[in-house]
Amino acid sequence: MIIPHLQEIKSALNQSPNLLLFCHVDPDGDALGSLLGLGLALKDHGWQVQLISPDGVPANYQFLPGTEYVTTSFTTEGQATAIILDCGDLDRLGTITDKVSSLHSIINIDHHSTNTKFGAINWVEPKASATAEMIFFLLKKLAIPLTVKTATCLYTGIHTDTGGFRYENTTARVHQVAEQLLKIGVKPWKIADEIYDRKSVTQLQLLQKALQRLSVSTDGQIAWISLPYDIVQYYTDEDLSGIINYPRMVASAEVAVLLTESVDGHVRVGLRSRQSVNVGLLAMRLGGGGHPRAAGCILSGTLAHAEKEVLEAVQQALQEAHNRG
Amino acid sequence: MIIPHLQEIKSALNQSPNLLLFCHVDPDGDALGSLLGLGLALKDHGWQVQLISPDGVPANYQFLPGTEYVTTSFTTEGQATAIILDCGDLDRLGTITDKVSSLHSIINIDHHSTNTKFGAINWVEPKASATAEMIFFLLKKLAIPLTVKTATCLYTGIHTDTGGFRYENTTARVHQVAEQLLKIGVKPWKIADEIYDRKSVTQLQLLQKALQRLSVSTDGQIAWISLPYDIVQYYTDEDLSGIINYPRMVASAEVAVLLTESVDGHVRVGLRSRQSVNVGLLAMRLGGGGHPRAAGCILSGTLAHAEKEVLEAVQQALQEAHNRG
Structure with a gap:
């Protein structure tokens, strides 16, 4: 996957020790998987990150690594850069939209073809199956190696947004990414069991x-x-x-x-x-x-x-x- | 995947213009996908094949290419070689077991760890997710290129035996095979819709x-x-x-x-x-x-x-x- 704004994203990240990562309201597996996958990877590599999911983490995604860091609101001390994940437009942030839009600098990473390009940097890739697939390639380009934890988050995003490798967005590349995530140690059966196979009476x-x-x-x-x-x-x-x-x-x-x-x-x-x-x-x-x-x-x-x-x-x-x- | 009996399988195939391919009773996606995937590929490359599914083809697998060739019984004129697919033991052929066991030569291809090695040639690979995964590598080694039709059959076998890439047999290699099958033109959403998403009232x-x-x-x-x-x-x-x-x-x-x-x-x-x-x-x-x-x-x-x-x-x-x- 070619990342057209790679250099801009790199410099924005290198100039911003404080990062605010956001996903959309009513979060699905891709929103949370992208937030946590990128968030944990950057945190492991020295960034100060806040991970914000306006609606928190639903019960069936509580198993994801790093949910203990997720908050529903944020503080802005100093010059923080915002990374907004899987949001077609800023309104997808719900009640915190106004507060986010006033932030210093916004990096918009999304795979919805309807994305309104609301960021200072807009990396929109409608051919990606999931925002988590984009994060996989971004971390590769940033030379940040994946851990089992971050791979689990990204796999969850890809798995849910492709309906378990079943929707029309399931490309050969999606399987190539899944292959690499499994090599890192992702256990697909555990993830699928958590997401789908547990219902209440x-x-x-x-x-x-x-x-x-x-x-x-x-x-x-x-x-x-x-x-x-x-x-x-x-x-x-x-x-x-x-x-x-x-x-x-x-x-x-x-x-x-x-x-x-x-x-x-x-x-x-x-x-x-x-x-x-x-x-x-x-x-x-x-x-x-x-x-x-x-x-x-x-x-x-x-x-x-x-x-x-x-x-x-x-x-x-x-x-x-x-x-x- | 290493095929320990590749040379024996090659010579058996080359010496047998007439092949009888069998899958087990109460056939699942892997039984039928392997039967049809291998059967159509060999048929396209000059072999005379009979494709035998003792219980026929259930409604939800009627979409598979080549089901028009599937019969529930077989004729033995001349020296035919039998290839028995996805059967842990010969009894899995049901009422035709006796008739099959008297055939000239049997090639047993299966991924069940409990396989009883009933063939003249026994290629049993418990680490394969599905017999269809083994067939994928066999066809590669036989230099028989896959078509969309054969790839669809093999993908179906892998998809069903891994529960849609969800069971514990889903390895990184499974995704690598899926990547290659999608590159050939398999449409996973169509297959999944046929297999799972259609129920009667x-x-x-x-x-x-x-x-x-x-x-x-x-x-x-x-x-x-x-x-x-x-x-x-x-x-x-x-x-x-x-x-x-x-x-x-x-x-x-x-x-x-x-x-x-x-x-x-x-x-x-x-x-x-x-x-x-x-x-x-x-x-x-x-x-x-x-x-x-x-x-x-x-x-x-x-x-x-x-x-x-x-x-x-x-x-x-x-x-x-x-x-x-």
Whole structure:
């Protein structure tokens, strides 16, 4: 991987003994893996680092090395440089956005094609599977050797952002990086067990209730689950996060939908598609947004009303996709 | 990978224009991926091949290239050489075992450490993640280039036998092989979608019923599901095959159990463990067998009786593991 701004990044790092590293709100494996992978590596090599995750570290990532250093806010004494990881725009830092944007110097490292180039240095690499993959090559170029700890963090970022080497961003290079991380001593089975294979009984009970509500359209092309507030109220967002995968598994379904009702008369809608429907565009029509295969929106009104509205919109999108051939 | 019997395999192949390739009954991704990967490659290079899968090709592997050539039985005209893939012993060929064992010459290619070396040539490589990984290196040594089709078959074998690069057999070399297969043009997201992400509504309904029956011991260490015959009767073995993963997901559980009742007063027991209990030994005590992390047995009697017997045995094994420290 070529790093176009390598010299600038090197000088910025060499001139800044104090570094503030940030990842985005609602952090995933890549956000935390990049934060900790780069953070621990720089810390081991003499930098003073603060590692800031505005929303902290969710339970399933607590196993990552270095989480004890992660804070949700930061102090700015002296001339600190900020490194912002895996954020498409500065708003992804949540309530600390304003405070971060006033910092002396910002290095923006990200793999989202929609990145707004908000930094003084912007290294944006949409062809990277994960920000953690970029950090792997950066540390190599900085001649900072990886330890089992830093390799574990970077592997976690790559593993989660490629869906376990399964999404379309899984390139030959991703496997080459994984090979090198395993040579350092990463134990993929331990990481996968921590991230995916541990659910609470509560989460499995929610899954049971959700599957009871699985519906499939008569032509089989839409599979959906609608969860009323009287169920949702007992569960956290983390509990609810994997449920959409189940309508998505229905073999005949091109589009999968999850509708969850909030207390305040709002319905959150998650959308997934297999191949022909761009659910990003579909979600935009409904006032939301996202990617071609994964998107979402929030509708107001009753669950029944939202269900009707979304299913009609999906039907129409399927028809349009069909007409396009 | 060093192939100790390379010269013997080469001469056997060169002396045998007619080849019979076999995989085991109840074929998984590695059995079929190896059969088709090697079979198509040899066929493309002038050999006459018969590809025999005694149990045919299950629905979720029908996408593999070359399944149209797979038969469940074979004819032996002339001096044919048999290549037996991914079989720990000859009995793994089911009802055709006797017919196969009388063949002129047998090449045994397998990665199971328990392989009984039943062939004239035995290439057994327990350090390989999958038989498909061995085939990858064999084709390389035979200077037979891989096509997208053969690479797709071999990738499928490696992907399934490593649980999607997650089991303990996932070595750095596995990723190196995956890198090379992706360079040939394998699309991992398409393969994963075919293998894992397509379930029938029936299968999801079974999952719902199974989750309704999820139990966890008071100390959280055992999670189990018991399915009575009045449920099981409506489902196939394929429908039932993934259910054990759900008690296994319970975060606190060291041992997961699935009990399914047959019509004839037998109960099939599947056992999984996370770390400290060797369920292979546990299953042996109950008259079955398997691996340290995945094993099974069949008990006679009622479901309630089997559940009691198994849970007591698991409790004892947990106690022993605890005493060992």
